[in-house]
Amino acid sequence: MTTEICLFTADLRLHDNPVLHAAVRGADSVVPLFVYDRGVRDAGFAAPNRRAFLADCLADLDAGLRARGGRLVVREGEVVREVCTLARRTGARAVHVAAGSSGYAQRREERLRAALAEQDRLLHVHEAVTTVLPPGEVLPQGKDHFAVFTPYFRRWTATAPRETVPLPRSVHVPDSAVSHRLEDRADVSGTSPGLAKGGEKEARRRLTRWLGEPLDGYAEHADELDGAPTSRLSPHLHFGTLSPIEVAARARESGSPGAEPFVRQVAWRDFNHQVLAARPAAAHEDYRPRQDHWRRAEEEAEAWRAGRTGFPVVDAAMRQLRHEGWMPGRARLLVASFFSKTLYLDWRLGARHFLDLLVDGDVANNQLNWQWAAGTGTDTRPGRVLNPLTQSKRFDPDGSYVRRWVPELGGLRRPAVHEPWRLSGAERSRLDYPEPLVDLSEGLARFRRARGLE
Structure with a gap:
């Protein structure tokens, strides 16, 4: 045998x-x-x-x-x-x-x-197995990986993935294979209160539900911070309880107008994996060094981690991360930009905090998305800075996301919920909410000086 x-x-x-x-x-x-x-x-x-x-x-x-x-x-x-x-x-x-x-x-x-x-x-x-196309499946002429997403995506889209394989009908395990005890979720302390459930059964249930009405609104509403049609499949792709090939195929088969924008995000995941496979050091070293001399300001870093920066949308996202071990993609980008560019703190410190909490904490996607936000990665516009006030007004226009995660501001209406520092002194004193950690214009000027953009 x-x-x-x-x-x-x-x-x-x-x-x-x-x-x-x-x-x-x-x-x-x-x-x-x-x-x-x-x-x-x-x-x-x-x-x-x-x-x-x-x-x-x-x-x-x-x-x-x-x-x-x-x-x-x-x-x-x-x-x-x-x-x-x-x-x-x-x-x-x-x-x-x-x-x-x-x-x-x-x-x-x-x-x-x-x-x-x-x-x-x-x-x-x-x-x-863990990606749609394996790293190195598609390559630019004379190079070992794509450094820009758009040409990669064109090749990715034009390349057929492998055929899916069937479920095993039976599995015979020899008696000599001795097993230790499985760890139970209840054995683990220090988890986020709103942590989602794992497992293939749950993953397939989520996928089926996602491929209905929610996917239809993805193209138009994916970047909205509160109530957006978001698959929340990233933890299942990270742990492999779903096949990314099946996810992409079933999305396309649905005929939904949101299918292609969603599949594009699946391709971004593959893109980051092929970058990391070719450049493993990018997990901890700048992919494109910018000669940064990062500031050391632990009090500011801790305020960011705690969701007490004085910028409501940043604080809402960081509190959601702590409560759920997850946050929307748009929120990840804006808090990473705030940390690495507005505060000008080393992206590795922010990425480490994400890995401490994210249930989908994936080295390829976490580290390389942080580098994208910090301008040391594959972003073709490394000097761009996401203004948290602009982002809040655009992607949380009625302030519902902020009110949900920053209850101190729950009674405020627009525009005060986005910028509570504009309230009168008496009104502000009644809020248990900090003053802004940094003046946005000063933070931007500091970053541009540091990068030699002025």
């Missing part, structure tokens, strides 16, 4: 999973394995919100495997050691895993390949 290992990483699903499909097809028995990676924990990436969401995902994956006669095997420790130990114990001849984009994932793959080779075992790395 032959045995192979399916090593789950960021592909915690049964639908359209080439890793699981290949392992089931290639052997009599399969070890569906997830390793609580000690390297991820030690690097500070096992944040409470993602741990809790992961617990949901693994429990759902285990239930799906059990419905097919199998079970999820979980281990904890250093991934290469745990995989090799289990391969020896079960006699597995090969290991299947999804390709990763980060430098950490690439190095882990190299170590695993070498360690398995010493045991005369094979490693099969499957592309296009």
Whole structure:
């Protein structure tokens, strides 16, 4: 009887999973394995919100495997050691895993390949599992990645993705595959009160609901901050409880007017992954250095984290992040611009705070979107600054987003809800709300001087 290992990483699903499909097809028995990676924990990436969401995902994956006669095997420790130990114990001849984009994932793959080779075992790395197109699938002439999104998107759109693979009908797991206990969401402390539920079942329910009426309004209302038609599928794409190929295909098949703008955002995700795969150091180094001498102002950084900057839309977004472990894309851009350009603080500090809280905290998308906002990444207009007052009036015109997340301002109407500093002294004194952290014109001038734009 032959045995192979399916090593789950960021592909915690049964639908359209080439890793699981290949392992089931290639052997009599399969070890569906997830390793609580000690390297991820030690690097500070096992944040409470993602741990809790992961617990949901693994429990759902285990239930799906059990419905097919199998079970999820979980281990904890250093991934290469745990995989090799289990391969020896079960006699597995090969290991299947999804390709990763980060430098950490690439190095882990190299170590695993070498360690398995010493045991005369094979490693099969499957592309296009966590993205629609694998990094490097489309390339500009003479370069190893696209640095500008628009030409990448043209090529991305013109390139057919791989075919989806079917659900496994049955999964036989050898008795020798000993599992540790699955972590439960209740085991995790320090999570956001409004953290969403994880798992493939929940992901598919959300996708089906999204492909109805909400998607229709996406093109026109996607950037609105309160009540916008937002899929909230990013955590499920991050953990792989949904196939991005299936998401894009089903959106297009819906015929909705919002389908193509939504699919464009899926392509942005692929774009960031192909940048990171080619430039792993961009996770912590400027993709395009601007010779910045970032300010050091911890009190200002802490006010930003706490949602006490005195700019209502910024504070609303930061409080939503703390409460839900998520915020809309437009909110992410404006608070990142405020942090890195208006306050002129190092984007890495802001990106770290996002990774501490975001349930969809993805190294490729988080770090590279932060660099885009900071003007050190792939933005073709690196000097642009998002004015929080302008953004608030445009994307939260009636102030409902601010009132929802900044209750101190709940009784204010326009325009005071956007700019409470314009109230009279007596009115302002009754608000438990701080003065603006910075004068916007002074912040802009400081940034432009620092970047040599004046």
